Amino acid sequence: MRFSTFAFGLVASTVSALPSTPRDLLPTIVFTPGAWHETWAFDMVRGNLSVLGFPTEAVALPSVGSTNASVGLAEDTAALRAELTTLADAGKDIVMVVHSYGGLVGSNAVEGLDYATRAAAGESGGVIMLIYMTAFASPADxxxxxxxxxxxLPWFDYSDDGNFVTPTDPKTIFYADVDDALSAEAIAGLKQEPARIFTDDATFEPWNNDVEVGFFFTLEDQAIPYATQVAMASQFPSGYFSQTFNSSHSPFLSMPLEVATAITLASTDALLKKLL
Structure with missing residues (x-):
């Protein structure tokens, strides 16, 4: 589903009508990139969300660009968890948006930091929704x-020692519908990954532990086929928030306005569910 500029305008009007200081009322959107990508991937979406008043953060993963083959999912999880903890301890509502490999990072990092768990312990703040944007929702273990x-995958290019991986043909795999100039910049920004991130296990299943989840599907995805996305989301409880984009693996670059609008709608859904 492609959202129009008109739809974005309606959302902006709604947000601007909120009382006094919207940034104090709206959840903080925390982005986690996938493999090979740094936080620049979300700059355009974050810019659109900023216009609407949403505070945002993007977490750099230690594995991206690492020359240490032992760095993996645990280190990435710790980096994201540190950011989530800081925000939650400040009493902030959080909507997580994780992409691709970032799905495993987000699943592991959210354990114990969701709003319901913290509220039960007498603490304010926490994650009110975890959105998998064409991201891996892997079972524990x-x-x-x-x-x-x-x-x-055939486009995984392993180093001679097998310790590191880079993607071949990222234009086709990641950015097929992204403007050529922008995709060239994105390709230039990709970094190697330690191979172990692909073999480290998920440790937590948010959807089976009362964490509110959502999924953004991408129909033309060459990295995670649509059928695979649907199979992963089938684990989620009924009523989860979803949006579908006619995009490649990187809608944050090809349709940032639409992604920002979808995140806004998901945030509204999460806030309403929190109150019920």
């Missing part, structure tokens, strides 16, 4: 490679 059937 399963890795990203397990989700791929145990076989590395």
């Amino acid at each position: 399963a890795s990203l490679l397990d989700a791929l059937g145990g076989v590395a």
Whole structure:
């Protein structure tokens, strides 16, 4: 589903009508990139959300660009968890948006930091929704490679020692519908990844532990096929928030306005569910 500029305008009008200081009322949107990507990936979406008054953060993953083969999912999880903890302890409502490999990072990091768990412990703040944007929602004790059937994808380019991975043909795999100039910049910004991120296991299933979840589907995705996305989301409880984009693996670059609008709608859904 593509959202129009008119729809974005309606959302902006609604947000601007909120009492006094919207940034104090709206949740903080925390982005987690996928493999090979740094936080620049979300700059355009964050800019659109800023116009609407949403505070945003994007977490840099230690594995991206690392030359240390031992850095993996645990280190990435710790980095995201530190940011979530800081925000939650400040009493902030949080909507997480995770992309691709970032799904495993987000799943692991959210444990104990969701709003309901913190409220039960007498604490304010916490994650009110975790959105998987064409992201891996892997069962506990399963890795990203397990989700791929145990076989590395043909476009995984391993270093000679097998310790690091880079993607071949990222234009086709990640950015097929992204403007050529922008996709060239994105490709230039990609970094190597330690191979272990693909074999480290998920440790937590948010959807089975009362964490509100959502999924953004991408129909033309060459990295995670639509059918695979649907299969992963089938684990979620009924009534989860979803939006579908006629995009490649990177809607945050090809349709940032539409993604920002969808995040706004998801945030509204999460806030309403929090109050019920």
